[in-house]
Amino acid sequence: MGQLWKMDSILRVNNLRVEYKAPSEPGGVKLAVRDLSFEVHQGEVFGFLGPNGAGKTTTMNVLLGYVHATGGSAELFGVDVRQPIARRRIGYLPELTYYYRFLTAEELLRFYAKIFGMRRQEADRRIDELLKLVELDAVRRRPIRTYSKGMQQRVGLAQALINDPDLLLLDEPTSGLDPIGRMKVREIIQRLQEQGKTVFFSSHELGEVETVCNRVAILHRGQVQVEGPVKGLLAQYQCNLEQIFLKVVGYQPPVTP
Amino acid sequence: MNRIFAVAEVVIRELIRRKDFYVLFVLTAAITLLMGSITFFNEDTIARYVKEICLLLIWLATLVITVTTAGRQLPAEKESRTIFPLLAKPISRTEVLLGKFVGCWLAVGFTLIVFYLFFGVISVAREHELPLVNYLQAIWLHWLMLGIVGALALVGSLLLTPAANVSIVILGVLGIWTVGEFLNQLAARTGGLVGWVTYAVYFAIPHLEIFDLRERIIHGWEPVAWGAMGLATLYAAVYMAMLLTLAALLFRRKPLN
Amino acid sequence: MRRPVLMLLLLMVCVLTLTGFVLREDALRGRDNSKSALAVIFGDGRRLFANHFLTKADEYFHRGRYPSIFEMAETQPGNHLVESLGEEEGNEPHVHGPDCDHGAEEPGAVHPDHAHDGHAGDEESGHEHDASCAHAEPAGKPDDWIARLASRFEPDRHVHLEGGGEKEMLPWIQLAVEMDPHNVDAYTVGGYWLWHMGKPVEAERFLRDGLRNNPDSPEIYFELGRLSERRAKDSRLTANLYALSLEKWHRANDGLAEPDTLALAQILGRLGRVKESRGELDAALECYLQLKAVSHSAEGVQRQIDSIREQLARQTHTPQSR
Numbered sequence: 001m002g003q004l005w006k007m008d009s010i011l012r013v014n015n016l017r018v019e020y021k022a023p024s025e026p027g028g029v030k031l032a033v034r035d036l037s038f039e040v041h042q043g044e045v046f047g048f049l050g051p052n053g054a055g056k057t058t059t060m061n062v063l064l065g066y067v068h069a070t071g072g073s074a075e076l077f078g079v080d081v082r083q084p085i086a087r088r089r090i091g092y093l094p095e096l097t098y099y100y101r102f103l104t105a106e107e108l109l110r111f112y113a114k115i116f117g118m119r120r121q122e123a124d125r126r127i128d129e130l131l132k133l134v135e136l137d138a139v140r141r142r143p144i145r146t147y148s149k150g151m152q153q154r155v156g157l158a159q160a161l162i163n164d165p166d167l168l169l170l171d172e173p174t175s176g177l178d179p180i181g182r183m184k185v186r187e188i189i190q191r192l193q194e195q196g197k198t199v200f201f202s203s204h205e206l207g208e209v210e211t212v213c214n215r216v217a218i219l220h221r222g223q224v225q226v227e228g229p230v231k232g233l234l235a236q237y238q239c240n241l242e243q244i245f246l247k248v249v250g251y252q253p254p255v256t257p
Numbered sequence: 258m259n260r261i262f263a264v265a266e267v268v269i270r271e272l273i274r275r276k277d278f279y280v281l282f283v284l285t286a287a288i289t290l291l292m293g294s295i296t297f298f299n300e301d302t303i304a305r306y307v308k309e310i311c312l313l314l315i316w317l318a319t320l321v322i323t324v325t326t327a328g329r330q331l332p333a334e335k336e337s338r339t340i341f342p343l344l345a346k347p348i349s350r351t352e353v354l355l356g357k358f359v360g361c362w363l364a365v366g367f368t369l370i371v372f373y374l375f376f377g378v379i380s381v382a383r384e385h386e387l388p389l390v391n392y393l394q395a396i397w398l399h400w401l402m403l404g405i406v407g408a409l410a411l412v413g414s415l416l417l418t419p420a421a422n423v424s425i426v427i428l429g430v431l432g433i434w435t436v437g438e439f440l441n442q443l444a445a446r447t448g449g450l451v452g453w454v455t456y457a458v459y460f461a462i463p464h465l466e467i468f469d470l471r472e473r474i475i476h477g478w479e480p481v482a483w484g485a486m487g488l489a490t491l492y493a494a495v496y497m498a499m500l501l502t503l504a505a506l507l508f509r510r511k512p513l514n
Numbered sequence: 515m516r517r518p519v520l521m522l523l524l525l526m527v528c529v530l531t532l533t534g535f536v537l538r539e540d541a542l543r544g545r546d547n548s549k550s551a552l553a554v555i556f557g558d559g560r561r562l563f564a565n566h567f568l569t570k571a572d573e574y575f576h577r578g579r580y581p582s583i584f585e586m587a588e589t590q591p592g593n594h595l596v597e598s599l600g601e602e603e604g605n606e607p608h609v610h611g612p613d614c615d616h617g618a619e620e621p622g623a624v625h626p627d628h629a630h631d632g633h634a635g636d637e638e639s640g641h642e643h644d645a646s647c648a649h650a651e652p653a654g655k656p657d658d659w660i661a662r663l664a665s666r667f668e669p670d671r672h673v674h675l676e677g678g679g680e681k682e683m684l685p686w687i688q689l690a691v692e693m694d695p696h697n698v699d700a701y702t703v704g705g706y707w708l709w710h711m712g713k714p715v716e717a718e719r720f721l722r723d724g725l726r727n728n729p730d731s732p733e734i735y736f737e738l739g740r741l742s743e744r745r746a747k748d749s750r751l752t753a754n755l756y757a758l759s760l761e762k763w764h765r766a767n768d769g770l771a772e773p774d775t776l777a778l779a780q781i782l783g784r785l786g787r788v789k790e791s792r793g794e795l796d797a798a799l800e801c802y803l804q805l806k807a808v809s810h811s812a813e814g815v816q817r818q819i820d821s822i823r824e825q826l827a828r829q830t831h832t833p834q835s836r
Contacts, residue, residue, distance in 0.1 A: 065345075159342060
């Protein structure tokens with residue numbers, strides 16, 4: 001059983017440790033992530049939760065190769081994350097829209113398709129498909145700077161899917177969106193799940209996480225405090241995810257006289 | 258290689274959509290035409306001073322375009338955070354850097370062609386002749402020189418703030434243009450430790466004045482020997498390779514957040 | 515991030531555009547350039563620009579080939595263009611720049627630095643110089659591989675413009691006087707080359723402009739005298755111009771510890787010759803006697819004096835014999 005478990009894990013983090021230089025900290029070093037270990041399996045929607053400063057973004061940065069770990073390892077599809085090839089089968093949607101604003105949605109997607117080495121016809125087909133999926137087909141030739149925030153977030157989603165990824169890393173995908181925008185993103189995630197894609201999901205929207213995710217890990221002070229299937233955790237703690245989260249991070253409501 | 262050219266294409270699109278190039282071209286054309294419209298001593302066939310002013314403006318305009326374009330690439334990627342979704346794709350930092358360089362260099366090459374076409378028109382209108390080989394040699398060497406300058410600006414952008422980088426590179430280039438070729442004579446006259454240091458600087462700096470064929474094309478000298486052109490190309494290639502290697506080493510170690 | 519650079523560029527562009535407009539306006543209206551707006555814009559810095567433009571004209575005269583300060587230090591200082599005045603006329607003397615260190619050049623002297631040994635003209639217009647020329651490649655220049663490589667891209671032969679190509683220098687000379695109307699060298703150089711290019715009217719107008727801006731310049735009176743002499747229209751006017759040049763010279767140099775005797779010699783030589791040709795032998799003799807006192811070539815001058823005295827003696831004897 002253990003062997004089978006390992007075989008279908010497509011993201012594996014083992015004793016990950018990330019230190020930053022911080023002159024204000026004792027010893028001049030800040031430990032952002034300490035001995036972090038978890039795995040994400042094929043077909044899961046995995047919620048990666050934690051308060052601000054818990055180490056979520058740092059972990060995400062290590063997975064994306066932006067930051068090199070001080071210790072431990074992280075692998076995507078069995079390849080060390082420091083190798084660019086490890087990111088061949090992933091899609092990443094950042095929290096805020098960081099795209100070349102002078103490009104049109106079509107040009108942006110074509111650029112990323114080229115980065116993945118897609119052939120022109122294949123890229124054309126995929127771009128058409130994605131722009132229809134995120135409902136930006138009608139404005140595909142408008143520069144991204146003219147888009148609303150919701151439209152920009154949907155461009156982001158489309159670029160994250162350009163290579164038809166097996167693993168999707170979403171960093172606060174619905175942050176700042178209106179309810180309709182959130183619903184659309186949620187629908188797309190569910191559709192991807194139906195297609196058997198794996199989604200690694202970082203969010204503060206715990207209600208949303210409860211609805212969308214199969215499994216969650218709650219991070220606090222650089223370490224996983226709780227990890228398991230959503231249904232199992234709800235049953236074990238006999239409360240909703242938000243209450244579990246607050247309990248894990250040790251939140252004490254102020255006492256009113 | 259496709260990934261490098263994909264990044265390069267975005268740089269070129271950016272330059273085409275920015276106003277810098279158009280503004281500088283219009284100013285160059287306007288000043289040249291204004292200067293060309295002046296008649297000195299009832300002599301309306303004077304050509305060389307117009308060619309000289311036009312070429313000076315072309316050199317300054319392309320220097321500014323190169324330094325600002327190359328110098329802003331990596332800082333702007335970091336500042337606008339577009340580097341994050343890009344590096345989440347299977348592309349290495351070295352490929353991003355090379356893509357940026359190739360993009361800048363090609364964009365500047367395109368700019369040079371436009372500027373020199375204008376120069377050619379002015380030259381034909383004034384002198385009724387077009388020494389094509391001379392002009393092609395001048396464009397080629399100018400382009401090589403701007404390649405070195407672009408690589409220098411990329412290195413600078415990894416070490417300095419953008420404003421400091423642009424100022425220092427432009428001043429450095431102007432310094433090399435004006436005194437670079439005399440440093441050996443200065444060293445010979447100075448002697449001692451200062452002389453040795455001056456010699457070291459003389460051999461370390463890229464001698465950009467080599468690539469300046471302005472006097473030859475203004476005064477109608479015969480084309481440069483092709484062997485010398487080959488040597489200059491090799492010289493530029495070595496400097497570009499050294500500077501880009503340094504930039505790649507710096508960029509690989511550069512924290513992005 | 516690009517703001518400082520763009521501001522600098524914009525400033526440069528504004529200055530260039532303004533310069534263009536001012537020049538155009540001045541050219542159209544024929545304004546007195548002592549009141550030029552450029553003088554107002556650039557302040558005292560305009561003198562530096564003026565000298566640079568005059569050097570630029572010299573560079574054009576050599577088709578872009580111009581020695582560095584190191585090369586000049588090894589050969590001879592001075593603006594070649596200024597030094598070259600008169601050389602084309604064989605034994606004609608010329609007014610020198612302040613840093614010119616040629617030998618004396620009275621009538622009969624040949625410019626020592628420009629004894630051309632041939633006029634191997636190039637493909638356009640110009641002639642090559644031998645190595646004795648001030649602008650030729652100096653000996654002892656560092657010879658490393660970079661210098662050798664760089665030399666293959668520079669204009670590599672010493673040539674002078676000729677056959678009408680000299681007109682290319684004119685804009686820089688005009689710019690030099692626009693920038694500094696008190697740059698006497700620019701006027702004398704411009705006057706010479708305009709005459710040389712067959713534009714005596716423009717040459718005279720240019721020199722008269724120079725005179726308006728520099729009414730006490732012996733050099734400009736001298737150049738006007740030369741122009742008048744070349745045009746051979748009015749020898750009385752020529753003599754007057756040289757006489758005025760002499761007067762201005764005295765006004766500027768009398769009482770100086772080191773007067774410019776070279777210029778004095780040239781003026782006296784010219785004035786003496788004109789007076790002689792007009793038959794005013796007493797006046798010519800007076801000039802030659804003064805010239806002998808300052809000349810480096812006293813023997814030549816003495817021969818001229820003897821010749822005049824002989825003529826005077828003949829004139830005195832002729833009426834007696836009648």
